[in-house]
Amino acid sequence: MSILITELSQDKRQNHLAFARRSYLSRIGGLTLGYVMVAAVLYQNDAPFWAWVWPALHCFVGPHLGWWLAQRSPRPREAERRNLLADHFFGGLWMVLMQFNLLPCVLTISLLSMDSMAGGGVRLVLRGLAWHALGTALGIALFGWHWQPQSSLLTVLACLPLMVCQPILISYIARKAIQRLKKQSLELRYQSQHDGLSGLFNRSHWEKQVRLEFARFRRHGESAVLVLADLDHFKRINDLHGHAAGDDAIRHFSAALSRVLREIDVCGRYGGEEFGVLLPLTSAHAARDVLDRLRRDLHTKPLLDQALVTASFGVVELSADIPSTEAWLRLADQMLYRAKHLGRDCVVVLGEQNAITVPAPLEVPVVAPAYTSLKALNDPMKLSRLLAGLDMGDVPLALFDPSDRLAVANPAFVKLFAVQPEAVSFGDIMRHCHSRQIGPRIVSDDIETWLRAADAKRRSQAQRNFLVDTCDGRWYRTCETSYSDGWMLLLLFELTDRNPHK
Incomplete structure (x- = not known):
């Protein structure tokens, strides 16, 4: 069991690592284009040399460091979400360095939020915006407050690659994810409908x-x-x-x-x-x-x-x-x-x-049944053949169709089993006997379990003989015979011996 759990966790980890790998590739492209945008603003503002170094480290070293951490994490998906939060935090810092240049700052917030939405939904976006605000606050504390929202033509042109390429890249990754999910859904649907060994429907x-x-x-x-x-x-x-x-x-x-x-x-x-x-x-x-x-x-x-x-x-x-x-x-x-x-x-x-498996007829006259419902056994010739030679005056006998509906019962059977006029099936008869403690003795607290066991015995043998004892202490030698169009229950004779198993 522990080996199975380990294998399952490894499979899950591989799926999470695949998510981190896709984000790693997207981050490389996005941050590379993002640095072009930041560099244009820094150039517009005549920023000092050190202001160029820190964004460069984030944009060109950060993706590889994040992928390295995700690979070594036992939970790669969570590690990748931390990487997204780090991007938000540093994005807030770079906004301060860019002196809140309007177009680059709006692009920074929107594209980072788009990444967070794809990686973790609304909750991750809200967390990302909180880290973004924290990075902005730290940037103001470190670099001071400078407000220059105007964008030069160079800055606008530098923003265009990111504006065009990043949404296309994210859409491509999302499309691949949707295709993968669709394929997995089809596989799961196939598995839910088919048997793994035979390939047929389950x-x-x-x-x-x-x-x-x-x-x-x-x-x-x-x-x-x-x-x-x-x-x-x-x-x-x-x-x-x-x-x-x-x-x-x-x-x-x-x-x-x-x-x-x-x-x-x-x-x-x-x-x-x-x-x-x-x-x-x-x-x-x-x-x-x-x-x-x-x-x-x-x-x-x-x-x-x-x-x-x-x-x-x-x-x-x-x-x-x-x-x-x-x-x-x-x-x-x-x-x-x-x-x-x-x-x-x-x-x-x-x-x-x-x-059809019909037992040899007995040489005694046939007597018409007193209780009939011939919806299933409506062929007189077939019915005559099934009943041929059986004196039903004193011998309890009933015929049932393949779905266990009562087709024919003689007066002796109706009396012994206390058959009610509304009884439709063998199950109805036995449930009534069980609830009233009349007729045959049913040694079971659960009548449905008893009925299923009786059905299994009937299906396993075309003909079987057994003893039936009644609630009033009598015993009967009983024969049960199945046919293609139903089955017959015949209580052959009452035993006078008080110990019938001898």
Whole structure:
């Protein structure tokens, strides 16, 4: 940590030293022209020899001394500001030597104030004017008060180079500084939007583009496809070949994405070895063709020389029944998990046959559900297939769509889970059960944490069996099965054994 802090302070010091170097170059030019102006006034006033020496030392030695001090200072920017204050102080002295010749004195104050404004803003200008007044007061004490404000033609001509060249020089330096700041701003903007390893958009900026595309679909109905991709067995690559190989795989996969996609397509690194792709004005069928070509390329043009790295893809085309961006992302995530479940190195598209995993039907008659909301499961054939063979008279059963909205629930489920008429989703049902201490027992003080854990388990396994105990002391053997268009919760039977874990 101390090494990092030292490196950061060194970088900051180099930036401050660059500021001092620019001021050093500006000071050399400005004070050289300033001496021409002062010399003209001294010549006009027939000043003694010693009056020429001190301004010469300031104008020709001062810039180099100030740069030397700035180089050796731990805070070069502050050292340069002290140099500017010294210029103000000596400017006040030279004004007295010039016997307050009006044009040179006005130029001296204005140009020094311009330098101070560029170097430190209004505060430094005010400090500079205070030091200027102090130098003037000291000059009057040393050299006496002499008032000759008139300027000869020679003095006016000597002032012209400074009047013309110094503002141009300061403007040039300011322009370079603005260009440098603009470049830094663009770099910072790029860094804030892109992932450093892959060069793709980072997750936050990519999700912003997904939200914009979703809003565009709502307005104009233009088709779009969302893809989540994941490099298969990535941990094994890191373990066997090292993290450098894993980084190379991520970079090469990002390059492969860029090769096969269009300029209007939006790629992002979603996290770790997972990537997101947004395909505007594209159908699911066209997206599959592109991703299949990419998947084949991963075999013919391997990402790594020492290992074959494949990828799995989950694909969802945007449709009117997808209620939100979050639901769209969730569907793509579920399709990606289906691809993993089917053996990886494949493309799974929502609605295609390979995205459906249906358990074998039981040989008992189907009974119509008592609680339905078929906005998501509105295909009678599909619904019949999902419910085929399940006697729902005594077995609690419910179906949920991919965004966890309740689609179908039989009377036994409604009774056991105390489903309210206003309940829309699985989360609504479980929050009600948790708050009223009814239905299934939820061993957690934080229902939102429990819901996230349940969701993670569901996404990681297409089908799982577990035990559920209820608040009234009963136990149920439970089956949870996920499909491409939702998932089913089935409490198979009540256990009579008071110790169900035996």
